[in-house]
Amino acid sequence: MMHKKLFIPGPTEVRKDILDAQAQPMIGHRMKAFTELYTGLISKLQELLQTQSFVTVPTASGTALMEAAIRNCVNKDVLCCTYGAFSERWFKIAKACDRAADAIALDWGKVVKPEMIEEKLKAKKYEAVAVVQNETSTGTRAPIEEIADVMKKYPDVLLLVDTVSSLMGDKIEIDNLGIDVCVTSSQKCFALPPGLAVGIISEKALKKAETVSGKGHYLNFLDIKDYFDKKGQTPTTPAISLMWAMDKQLDKMKAEGMENRYKRHLEMAKYVQEWAKKHFSLFPEPGYESVTVTCISNTKGISVADLNTELGKRGFAISNGYGKIKEQTFRIAHMGDLTLDEIKEVTKNIDEILKL
Ligand SMILES: *Cc1c(COP(=O)(O)O)cnc(C)c1O
Numbered sequence: 218m219m220h221k222k223l224f225i226p227g228p229t230e231v232r233k234d235i236l237d238a239q240a241q242p243m244i245g246h247r248m249k250a251f252t253e254l255y256t257g258l259i260s261k262l263q264e265l266l267q268t269q270s271f272v273t274v275p276t277a278s279g280t281a282l283m284e285a286a287i288r289n290c291v292n293k294d295v296l297c298c299t300y301g302a303f304s305e306r307w308f309k310i311a312k313a314c315d316r317a318a319d320a321i322a323l324d325w326g327k328v329v330k331p332e333m334i335e336e337k338l339k340a341k342k343y344e345a346v347a348v349v350q351n352e353t354s355t356g357t358r359a360p361i362e363e364i365a366d367v368m369k370k371y372p373d374v375l376l377l378v379d380t381v382s383s384l385m386g387d388k389i390e391i392d393n394l395g396i397d398v399c400v401t402s403s404q405k406c407f408a409l410p411p412g413l414a415v416g417i418i419s420e421k422a423l424k425k426a427e428t429v430s431g432k433g434h435y436l437n438f439l440d441i442k443d444y445f446d447k448k449g450q451t452p453t454t455p456a457i458s459l460m461w462a463m464d465k466q467l468d469k470m471k472a473e474g475m476e477n478r479y480k481r482h483l484e485m486a487k488y489v490q491e492w493a494k495k496h497f498s499l500f501p502e503p504g505y506e507s508v509t510v511t512c513i514s515n516t517k518g519i520s521v522a523d524l525n526t527e528l529g530k531r532g533f534a535i536s537n538g539y540g541k542i543k544e545q546t547f548r549i550a551h552m553g554d555l556t557l558d559e560i561k562e563v564t565k566n567i568d569e570i571l572k573l
Contacts, residue, residue, distance in 0.1 A: 229553035230402040279402030297385035298329035301352035344376040351383035354539035356512025365394035408553030485551035509552040
């Protein structure tokens with residue numbers, strides 16, 4: 218079967234050398250070889266993300282770390298800001314963990330503003346605020362820098378941020394912003410196969426975890442940190458093969474340079490946004506467009522399914538809308554290792570198929 222190059226917001230296209238890096242003879246996760254692999258991985262992540270915080274790579278998808286952030290950092294009151302499918306997930310998770318979640322619920326396509334959060338924080342004492350920085354379902358980017366500024370006035374309130382579809386593509390200064398738990402997964406901007414999550418956990422979050430009960434077992438931050446400090450390993454058996462791929466990918470990111478990587482993502486975003494505005498319109502609230510995925514309003518009423526079938530014959534896949542805006546929108550992801558030339562190729566093929 219012909220491979221369709223992925224312009225979908227996860228899993229993203231994985232380059233052949235990265236796929237190949239997984240195929241090595243297995244090692245034991247209590248062997249020195251694993252400690253070297255894993256501790257190397259963690260220092261490379263800290264270096265590329267310019268963070269001093271504790272970094273962990275659990276074998277799980279990103280959602281597991283969202284749940285862990287709630288379970289480790291919130292006893293009771295958390296404020297969830299919702300404006301799309303993944304930000305609504307924060308709220309659902311908090312409820313499912315028996316936490317007393319409140320929501321700032323906005324229409325899909327909008328993003329939360331710092332003053333909305335401040336109003337809530339003035340009115341009630343919350344333990345944490347949960348935000349999605351890049352809402353993949355609507356292609357929006359929340360103003361995390363401004364939100365972080367407001368949060369600095371409330372040092373007892375933790376900031377939990379889902380950067381699943383943006384970290385490593387969109388510049389997020391985790392330490393400067395004071396993000397307490399930053400969550401991502403391997404299959405988006407890392408351009409790796411799915412199966413690993415990455416969590417960046419502040420000192421403040423670890424301190425808070427000491428006071429929280431019902432942290433669970435698998436993703437108990439304190440146990441994970443303790444195991445890492447003592448052994449340089451993970452408490453349970455990790456996806457070692459995926460970690461080889463991540464290790465190689467981190468070396469490639471360093472070679473590209475993170476600033477160049479962020480610039481490449483911005484260039485791709487600008488290009489797709491211009492293309493979309495010319496032929497359709499953008500779904501997000503103006504000024505808050507994502508750097509890694511463009512959500513396009515289907516103003517021409519095209520059949521996205523038919524378009525994708527035709528694109529598939531040419532070796533490309535884009536994405537339909539998500540959830541309740543499935544028919545109303547479609548999405549082109551420009552994240553991971555994709556280049557501007559590849560993006561131009563996909564829009565050129567769409568132009569040809571739709572006779573735009
Ligand atoms: C993909 C995605 C998730 C879910 O990640 P999984 O790795 O599938 O659990 C969460 N939040 C956002 C913003 C996403 O794009």
